[in-house]
Amino acid sequence: MKAGLRLLVAVVAVVGLFLAFNYGLHARIPDLLWRTLHFLSFFTILTNGIIALAMALPVLAPESAAGRFFTSPRVRTAIGGYIIIVAAVYHVMLAPLWDPKGLNLIAQIILHTIVPIAFLLDWLVYTRRGETPWHCALTALILPFLYAAWIFAHGAWTGFYPYPFLDVAELGYGQVLLNMTVLTVLFICVELLLVTIDKGLAALQRGSAQTQG
Template identity: 30%
Template sequence: MRTVFGVLRIVAAGVILTAIIAQLLHSLTFDLPDVSFFFANFFSFFTIQSNVLAAVSLLVGAWYCFTQPKDPPWFSLALAATVTYMATTGVVYNLLLRQVSLDQVSTLGWSNEILHLVAPIYLMLVWLFSPGRTPVPWNRLGVIVVYPVVWSIYTMLRGALTGWYPYPFLNPAQPGSYGAVVVYILAIASVILLTGAGVVWLSRRRMPAT
């Protein structure tokens, strides 16, 4: 059974990486005024970063499926964090950004759906049904929220220097200025914390049979 899930993880990682590369190459077909700035912007999206983490986690997880009867604790924590970020990506995009045009030059429709809907759902299914998962201790919940905090600080500092923000709700030029940005950040932080808590709780329920 672990072998089957290992193969599925490889396939899913390939689909995610294909979606990322396809969007990148599609955007590069346009006449970009500053290609290096575009690259920095592209890989500053939380969506892109979380999907890269998802692809890497799935490939590492596939290797463990082929070689070990259970995932090591460090990997279960890393996968729990990745599942949290992907679930947050799906929720935030589909609630706040689905009708918003982001700075991608031109969004590739099928790639967009994979990165914002299909992949988050798949990662949740991986977490729920993959055999060999080990429980994540509750005291590791703080580790899960470190990356989003660092990303938020990086994004706001870079935005202040360049004037570019990956998502409109992070731009202080919006109505409400920094006050509105703080409200959005706190709301999303709450989603991440609650999602992370749910992911940890699920890991401590009955494990799928190996």
């Protein structure tokens, strides 16, 4: 059952990415290279792509290095934090700013609601408990920091910034760095919450095992 559900979520995520690429704002860019660079500049896209891999590879190639990597509880916990931030920022800050229609609307629902809920349920039910250390909340920042570096480089090159709160041209580096500091604190808090939940569930499992024993 777990394998089937994970493959289903992976397929749904890929469908959402396909729809976003072909029917979102990116579809208005005629050049395929620039369109792809624009598309990959969104943390939502990167995170959903990672989730598609994290759900599919442990099923399709469990003994591969990538399969073992995405099976790791600390990796899945880090991804859980990413997708929580993606969903929260979209629904609280970005959704009120635009009104997607048709297939683009379906893409946004998949990427910002369906996939986040599905992955977090998978994390709660299937991730091995008690193997995620507290410092995961800090090591999980590696991807967001790399993403931030990419956004600054890409923005300086093209003038395009994917999110209004990261728009250096509009806000200036000072305000953007402040916004990124706030996001960093939110990332850490979310990851710490997930590690706390993990450790609490691990304690409950140990207590249940001792009671049954």
